[in-house]
Amino acid sequence: MSLASTQKKSFGAVLWDYLTTVDHKKLGNMYIVAGAFFFILGGIEALVIRIQLMKPENDFISAGLYNEMITMHGTTMIFFAAMPILLGLMNAIMPLQIGARDVAFPFLNSLGFWLFLFGGIMLNLSWFLGGAPDAGWTAYTPLSTQSPGHGVDFYVMGLQLSGAGTLIGGINFLVTIVTMRGPGMTYMRMPLFTWTTFIASILILFAFPALTVGLFLLMFDRMFGSAFFDVALGGNSIIWQHLFWIFGHPEVYILILPAFGIFSEIFPVFSKKRLFGYSSMVFATFMIAFLGFMVWAHHMLTVGLGPVANSIFAVATMAIAVPTGIKIFNWLATMWGGSIRINSAMLWSLAFIPSFTIGGMTGVMLATATADYQYHDTYFVIGHFHYVIVGGTLFGILAGLHYWWPKLFGKVLHEGMGKIAFWIFFIGFHLTFFVQHFLGLMGMPRRYWVFLENQGLDTGNLVSTIGAFLMTIGTIIFIINIVYTSIKGEKASADPWGTGRTLEWAVSSPPPEYNFKKLPLVRGLDAYWIEKMDGNDKMTPAEPLVDIHMPNGSILPVTMTIGFFIASFGFIYQVDNKSWLALVFIGFAIALGSMLIRSLKDDHGYHIHKEDLEREAD
Amino acid sequence: MTDNTNINKINSYENTRRKEEMKHQVITFVLMIAFTLIAFLVVAAELSRTFVIPFILLLAVVQVGFQFYYFMHMKDKGHEIISSLIFGGIWIAAVTVLTFTTIIWW
Ligand code: HEM
Ligand SMILES: [Cu+2]
Numbered sequence: 179m180s181l182a183s184t185q186k187k188s189f190g191a192v193l194w195d196y197l198t199t200v201d202h203k204k205l206g207n208m209y210i211v212a213g214a215f216f217f218i219l220g221g222i223e224a225l226v227i228r229i230q231l232m233k234p235e236n237d238f239i240s241a242g243l244y245n246e247m248i249t250m251h252g253t254t255m256i257f258f259a260a261m262p263i264l265l266g267l268m269n270a271i272m273p274l275q276i277g278a279r280d281v282a283f284p285f286l287n288s289l290g291f292w293l294f295l296f297g298g299i300m301l302n303l304s305w306f307l308g309g310a311p312d313a314g315w316t317a318y319t320p321l322s323t324q325s326p327g328h329g330v331d332f333y334v335m336g337l338q339l340s341g342a343g344t345l346i347g348g349i350n351f352l353v354t355i356v357t358m359r360g361p362g363m364t365y366m367r368m369p370l371f372t373w374t375t376f377i378a379s380i381l382i383l384f385a386f387p388a389l390t391v392g393l394f395l396l397m398f399d400r401m402f403g404s405a406f407f408d409v410a411l412g413g414n415s416i417i418w419q420h421l422f423w424i425f426g427h428p429e430v431y432i433l434i435l436p437a438f439g440i441f442s443e444i445f446p447v448f449s450k451k452r453l454f455g456y457s458s459m460v461f462a463t464f465m466i467a468f469l470g471f472m473v474w475a476h477h478m479l480t481v482g483l484g485p486v487a488n489s490i491f492a493v494a495t496m497a498i499a500v501p502t503g504i505k506i507f508n509w510l511a512t513m514w515g516g517s518i519r520i521n522s523a524m525l526w527s528l529a530f531i532p533s534f535t536i537g538g539m540t541g542v543m544l545a546t547a548t549a550d551y552q553y554h555d556t557y558f559v560i561g562h563f564h565y566v567i568v569g570g571t572l573f574g575i576l577a578g579l580h581y582w583w584p585k586l587f588g589k590v591l592h593e594g595m596g597k598i599a600f601w602i603f604f605i606g607f608h609l610t611f612f613v614q615h616f617l618g619l620m621g622m623p624r625r626y627w628v629f630l631e632n633q634g635l636d637t638g639n640l641v642s643t644i645g646a647f648l649m650t651i652g653t654i655i656f657i658i659n660i661v662y663t664s665i666k667g668e669k670a671s672a673d674p675w676g677t678g679r680t681l682e683w684a685v686s687s688p689p690p691e692y693n694f695k696k697l698p699l700v701r702g703l704d705a706y707w708i709e710k711m712d713g714n715d716k717m718t719p720a721e722p723l724v725d726i727h728m729p730n731g732s733i734l735p736v737t738m739t740i741g742f743f744i745a746s747f748g749f750i751y752q753v754d755n756k757s758w759l760a761l762v763f764i765g766f767a768i769a770l771g772s773m774l775i776r777s778l779k780d781d782h783g784y785h786i787h788k789e790d791l792e793r794e795a796d
Numbered sequence: 797m798t799d800n801t802n803i804n805k806i807n808s809y810e811n812t813r814r815k816e817e818m819k820h821q822v823i824t825f826v827l828m829i830a831f832t833l834i835a836f837l838v839v840a841a842e843l844s845r846t847f848v849i850p851f852i853l854l855l856a857v858v859q860v861g862f863q864f865y866y867f868m869h870m871k872d873k874g875h876e877i878i879s880s881l882i883f884g885g886i887w888i889a890a891v892t893v894l895t896f897t898t899i900i901w902w
Binding site: 380414416420424471484 | 877878881884888891892895898899
């Protein structure tokens with residue numbers, strides 16, 4: 179096996195390997211790479227927005243293009259950058275952390291990835307096919323039902339594809355964690371990142387159907403002449419807002435909980451101390467998830483739901499600050515008295531605490547229903563959610579990437595560059611978004627193409643744009659770091675940080691395709707650390723060396739996805755000319771045909787034989 | 797010898813357990829059919845709507861319960877996570893329906 183992998187493969191073979199793989203580690207890396215690509219796209223869009231808002235009455239881009247930019251920036255960053263990278267980390271790390279050889283449904287795992295990727299491609303193709311969606315990432319009706327052209331259609335179909343992929347991924351993680359935990363891995367011995375993966379997956383399971391339903395209604399309204407959101411025909415446009423936010427608020431917790439999990443892994447490792455208040459952490463995560471479903475109307479406080487509904491949702495929203503506070507104090511207490519080592523992963527984690535706390539504080543301000551009439555739809559909201567999403571989720575992603583890079587790609591990122599990138603990005607981040615709070619309080623509305631001069635908004639906007647350029651520089655240094663590391667970096671050992679506590683550090687970096695030669699016996703929380711404290715440098719195996727059963731790769735996820743992809747184009751263009759419906763039939767034929775093959779063809783996987791395993795070095 | 801009796805004991809325990817199980821299944825099955833019949837009957841009897849609609853909904857809830865607990869074995873051990881997930885989902889759906897029926901105006 180290792181012989182084969184060291185031999186040089188042709189490009190075609192490598193490509194085929196990636197198209198057909200069902201290995202959770204490879205899929206994890208693919209999620210991360212694809213997510214990073216979309217992150218760069220979204221970043222360029224952000225930069226264009228900031229250049230437009232650099233000075234009063236700027237005409238760098240037209241008003242219409244500006245609307246496309248803000249819509250695509252938000253949609254890309256949330257659905258195609260932040261979520262996939264998190265899903266990628268979960269995919270790559272979670273099975274290792276619970277001592278499993280793969281996820282429960284490797285085939286579905288691959289299907290989820292391809293649906294996400296083609297959804298993202300679909301959305302971005304709109305740039306070349308007559309214009310991107312321009313109704314905001316929230317696509318409020320009736321703006322979105324009346325937006326001319328096909329832009330919003332691409333939004334609907336792209337999100338529908340990738341949303342299906344995300345649902346599949348979430349269900350897969352749930353089943354994996356419920357059924358595939360290794361010997362001795364009880365629930366309360368699971369690392370916090372596994373816990374947050376579990377809870378974020380529950381959120382995906384319950385939140386995404388609301389989006390799916392909303393998108394279907396929007397699709398029917400736009401493409402098939404229905405009137406769910408058309409007030410003139412007896413529809414109701416507020417229903418979209420409810421459906422979107424019933425999904426949307428849990429979505430922001432889908433983004434932040436895994437990041438919480440990442441920090442909960444990093445602080446103990448680099449403080450050389452166990453996580454403070456493990457069970458309260460688990461409890462707080464559940465509380466956040468539970469409350470997270472009962473607060474969506476805080477995005478609609480100015481819609482006119484009435485004082486009773488507004489008060490209920492305001493109080494429920496503020497309640498979330500309590501479990502979040504528990505977590506913040508637990509992280510601080512974890513570091514308290516520990517022997518702290520500050521490297522890039524730790525820097526991002528440390529920077530997260532104050533940044534996210536500011537975001538949480540402005541969140542509570544926004545949740546004050548009466549005051550929200552002043553804040554709503556101003557730059558104050560933009561300031562709030564960038565403090566939580568960049569300062570929380572993105573810092574978490576970057577911390578996690580530095581921390582797990584050796585596990586994912588077998589090399590340790592360059593520390594010096596990591597620190598420089600951090601500082602430039604960190605300063606840029608606060609420059610960009612801190613002033614936006616004040617711009618908002620001074621009355622600058624969000625999503626406006628231009629602002630007038632001499633209204634006290636000029637300096638703030640300039641500062642904000644300068645900050646955006648600093649963040650860009652930080653990102654570029656990070657990318658250079660990645661390139662440098664993959665060329666020059668030295669191969670990492672299994673436990674490159676030396677203080678790894680969880681199971682993923684007990685296997686080589688990157689791990690073999692079967693993860694664990696013998697499944698390890700878990701004797702408590704921080705399983706690997708326990709073994710180290712007992713003087714073992716390896717996990718105690720829970721089984722003798724036996725043949726390992728592996729799933730076969732398959733191209734069917736790709737063909738299925740391509741089928742749905744083609745059908746989506748059919749749906750979009752049949753509005754102009756019914757003959758496009760042919761694409762719908764062709765697409766569904768391909769997709770359903772692939773499903774049929776999958777159902778009828780027995781696939782029992784293969785075995786890696788004991789003898790081959792023995793031959794391999796540890 | 798002792799081994800054998802042990803196995804016999806386990807077998808007879810298994811058998812009574814299976815019989816019990818079968819009895820439950822049949823009873824629930826009969827009840828399900830009865831409920832369905834009752835639902836049709838109350839509609840046919842042309843009672844007042846304010847009674848019929850909540851009544852049928854109640855029957856439906858009980859039937860879903862039977863479905864989950866008896867036919868889909870949620871009453872058995874090892875289904876705690878699954879049932880909490882299902883109840884979580886029901887709760888969220890209920891909150892959603894509640895809002896849609898209360899704070900959305902037409
Ligand atoms: C203590 C916790 C939080 C509270 C109390 C809170 C509260 C709020 C409120 C009331 C709004 C609506 C403001 C308005 O439109 O007038 C809002 C917007 C938003 N929040 Fe939060 N939030 C919290 C945490 C988070 C987190 C953790 C995230 C994401 C990681 C997040 C992401 C967002 C986003 C994306 C929006 C704006 C959506 C839009 O209109 O485009 N929030 N938040
Ligand atoms: Cu929210």
